[in-house]
Amino acid sequence: MTYVSFLRAECHLVWRRKQNMVNSVLFFLLVVVLFPLGIDATPMFLSKAASGIIWCAAALAILTSVESLFKEDYHDGSLEQWLVSGLSVPILVLIKMALHWLFIALPLLLLSPVLSEVLYLPDNSFWPLFMSLMLATPSLFLLGGIGSAVTVSLRQGGVLMLLIVLPLYLPIIIFATSVTKAAQVGLPYDAPLAILGAIFFVSLVVSPLMTAISIKASVN
Amino acid sequence: MSWAWLHRLGSPKWFYGRFKAWPKPLFCLACLCLMVAMVWGLAIAPPDYQQGNSFRIIYIHVPAAILAQSCYFAMGMAGVVYLVWQIKMSPIFLQAVAPFGALMAFIALVTGSIWGKPTWGTWWVWDARLTSVLVLLFLYMGVIAVQSALEERSLADKTAAVVSVVGLLNLPIIKYSVEWWNTLHQGATFSITEPPSMPMAMWLPLLFAVIGLYLLSAAVILWRMQTEIMRREARTQWLKQEVLSDGV
Numbered sequence: 001m002t003y004v005s006f007l008r009a010e011c012h013l014v015w016r017r018k019q020n021m022v023n024s025v026l027f028f029l030l031v032v033v034l035f036p037l038g039i040d041a042t043p044m045f046l047s048k049a050a051s052g053i054i055w056c057a058a059a060l061a062i063l064t065s066v067e068s069l070f071k072e073d074y075h076d077g078s079l080e081q082w083l084v085s086g087l088s089v090p091i092l093v094l095i096k097m098a099l100h101w102l103f104i105a106l107p108l109l110l111l112s113p114v115l116s117e118v119l120y121l122p123d124n125s126f127w128p129l130f131m132s133l134m135l136a137t138p139s140l141f142l143l144g145g146i147g148s149a150v151t152v153s154l155r156q157g158g159v160l161m162l163l164i165v166l167p168l169y170l171p172i173i174i175f176a177t178s179v180t181k182a183a184q185v186g187l188p189y190d191a192p193l194a195i196l197g198a199i200f201f202v203s204l205v206v207s208p209l210m211t212a213i214s215i216k217a218s219v220n
Numbered sequence: 221m222s223w224a225w226l227h228r229l230g231s232p233k234w235f236y237g238r239f240k241a242w243p244k245p246l247f248c249l250a251c252l253c254l255m256v257a258m259v260w261g262l263a264i265a266p267p268d269y270q271q272g273n274s275f276r277i278i279y280i281h282v283p284a285a286i287l288a289q290s291c292y293f294a295m296g297m298a299g300v301v302y303l304v305w306q307i308k309m310s311p312i313f314l315q316a317v318a319p320f321g322a323l324m325a326f327i328a329l330v331t332g333s334i335w336g337k338p339t340w341g342t343w344w345v346w347d348a349r350l351t352s353v354l355v356l357l358f359l360y361m362g363v364i365a366v367q368s369a370l371e372e373r374s375l376a377d378k379t380a381a382v383v384s385v386v387g388l389l390n391l392p393i394i395k396y397s398v399e400w401w402n403t404l405h406q407g408a409t410f411s412i413t414e415p416p417s418m419p420m421a422m423w424l425p426l427l428f429a430v431i432g433l434y435l436l437s438a439a440v441i442l443w444r445m446q447t448e449i450m451r452r453e454a455r456t457q458w459l460k461q462e463v464l465s466d467g468v
Binding site: 153166199206207 | 351365366369370374375378379386387389390
């Protein structure tokens with residue numbers, strides 16, 4: 001196994017399971033639809049809440065799709081192969097996460113213009129929203145990957161994984177929505193964007209290492 | 221300089237023998253300190269000129285909040301130590317400290333909210349400090365949940381260490397949330413390096429309360445660590461002898 005062959009195999013796997021991607025997009029749309037129907041469908045409320053709604057829905061969609069990131073690899077023994085392959089496990093983890101980000105978060109990003117129209121997001125805050133999604137969804141994947149690896153050996157690991165990962169998502173969501181909030185009232189929003197970038201870099205360093213440690217401990 | 225003392229700290233046997241006698245005196249000292257602080261702070265210290273008597277809750281709120289953060293920092297450090305050096309004592313410490321820290325975070329939140337009602341006019345505001353302490357509580361609960369959900373000891377230890385290390389990211393956010401944002405919560409009340417911003421008669425009981433709670437945490441955590449050592453090393457010979465020589 002080399003990094004290139006690993007990447008190719010993972011690409012094949014992701015492509016063969018296109019349905020996963022479709023499912024997470026559908027889930028994202030459904031969560032977004034819940035808010036206008038459940039709370040208030042007037043433009044006045046929605047234009048204020050739009051970025052928060054999109055962010056919460058994106059976080060939940062990513063969380064549910066990340067949950068099973070390593071599940072099949074664990075059950076079919078691929079994780080053991082990773083460990084004995086002599087390749088660096090953190091880099092393998094990073095490749096896998098990047099690929100899944102491309103396949104799951106990118107469709108959400110592409111949908112965001114449509115959704116921001118549907119939710120009456122003011123025009124001046126669309127780009128800030130888009131930038132915050134671009135910067136922070138990778139962190140969501142990286143942090144979620146840790147939770148996924150930690151609970152991979154549990155049969156009912158889903159709730160535990162949510163308990164571990166959601167508190168880590170909260171600061172990201174706070175900073176991400178403060179980007180659009182600042183943009184809506186015409187304030188500069190580069191400070192929260194910078195913090196999101198900082199969180200991304202920290203999780204880029206920490207997450208593959210921690211995920212690799214958890215994988216090693218789980219496979220044993 | 222010899223590092224033997226540090227290496228010995230990693231051995232449950234040595235640790236157990238060394239600190240066997242510590243919790244009780246520590247606990248008594250802590251009770252004494254806390255009693256002084258409570259009587260002084262709640263009854264003797266002068267009332268605040270703006271808040272009246274309601275300010276007195278800081279004698280519980282501030283120490284609990286400080287301990288909640290310190291415990292998390294210690295837990296995260298123990299996690300790093302375990303992941304890097306695989307020292308046997310660190311998961312034991314981690315396991316002992318997590319529920320105590322969670323309790324402290326909970327007390328800080330509850331007392332803050334009780335104080336907020338007469339002073340801010342509301343039980344809860346979604347400001348940075350309050351929210352990040354709430355996140356801290358969730359992080360503690362996550363660590364505790366991991367420890368109880370994973371059956372296999374070594375896996376549970378590793379996982380709890382990973383979770384607590386990742387959660388360390390939250391600490392700077394709590395620490396600086398009051399300085400970064402202009403929030404409702406005021407700046408730090410208590411600092412050793414700067415002269416106190418309140419009169420001595422109010423500050424000294426707070427000092428006692430903080431020291432007392434630190435002592436209490438040391439006592440409780442040592443106690444819990446001993447119990448955990450006994451549970452983990454139940455099959456070893458030295459523990460058998462230890463227990464038998466105690467005449468149990």
